[in-house]
Amino acid sequence: SQKIEQNSEALNIQEGKTATLTCNYTNYSPAYLQWYRQDPGRGPVFLLLIRENEKEKRKERLKVTFDTTLKQSLFHITASQPADSATYLCALDGPLNDMRFGAGTRLTVKP
Amino acid sequence: SQTIHQWPATLVQPVGSPLSLECTVEGTSNPNLYWYRQAAGRGLQLLFYSVGIGQISSEVPQNLSASRPQDRQFILSSKKLLLSDSGFYLCAWSHTGINQPQHFGDGTRLSIL
Numbered sequence: 237s238q239k240i241e242q243n244s245e246a247l248n249i250q251e252g253k254t255a256t257l258t259c260n261y262t263n264y265s266p267a268y269l270q271w272y273r274q275d276p277g278r279g280p281v282f283l284l285l286i287r288e289n290e291k292e293k294r295k296e297r298l299k300v301t302f303d304t305t306l307k308q309s310l311f312h313i314t315a316s317q318p319a320d321s322a323t324y325l326c327a328l329d330g331p332l333n334d335m336r337f338g339a340g341t342r343l344t345v346k347p
Numbered sequence: 348s349q350t351i352h353q354w355p356a357t358l359v360q361p362v363g364s365p366l367s368l369e370c371t372v373e374g375t376s377n378p379n380l381y382w383y384r385q386a387a388g389r390g391l392q393l394l395f396y397s398v399g400i401g402q403i404s405s406e407v408p409q410n411l412s413a414s415r416p417q418d419r420q421f422i423l424s425s426k427k428l429l430l431s432d433s434g435f436y437l438c439a440w441s442h443t444g445i446n447q448p449q450h451f452g453d454g455t456r457l458s459i460l
Contacts (some may be wrong), residue, residue, distance in 0.1 A: 245388065268446045279437050279451025280391075287446070325390070334406070335449060337391040
């Protein structure tokens with residue numbers, strides 16, 4: 237069956253460290269993968285998109301990698317800050333060109 | 348710039364009552380529109396999407412329905428709510444075409460009593 241798994245429900249790190257979140261997928265062949273941030277009680281906000289022919293994408297303190305062999309995307313936040321605390325969702329294109337979301341990882345950055 | 352409005356923010360309804368949630372988009376034309384439900388600790392479940400006025404595709408059979416009476420208006424409805432309809436409902440829009448990011452409203456927290 238098709239699955240999108242984000243490494244853990246929750247991740248706690250110390251301010252200043254790099255947060256690494258994982259998105260693994262099974263039985264999909266996505267052409268692209270997106271990452272979103274969601275704050276409590278709010279809708280997700282788009283952060284980054286990476287295509288299958290791109291190995292890495294950066295935006296300020298964010299970096300995303302996409303390994304189609306491992307069927308995995310990694311999302312890094314460098315020099316993390318308490319304001320980065322949120323739930324991060326990965327999403328990829330499904331077989332009907334619809335978007336499928338993972339359940340998310342809740343990141344807490346402690347001062 | 349584009350904005351998306353979704354209301355109400357919270358709603359408490361008795362079992363068996365009707366439902367109408369509204370979503371409107373400003374600043375763009377002919378957007379793709381989506382309704383999702385998000386359960387605690389789970390991913391977003393796509394309920395309906397629309398590529399144009401009057402064109403609705405349903406992903407999950409249930410007692411909910413959607414309509415798009417105008418280009419930038421998307422409505423989620425039910426004639427009789429069930430307890431299992433409780434959840435966080437999100438409306439989103441995107442430009443047409445593949446690889447397009449989706450832009451979400453702030454959601455409606457629906458509680459069924």
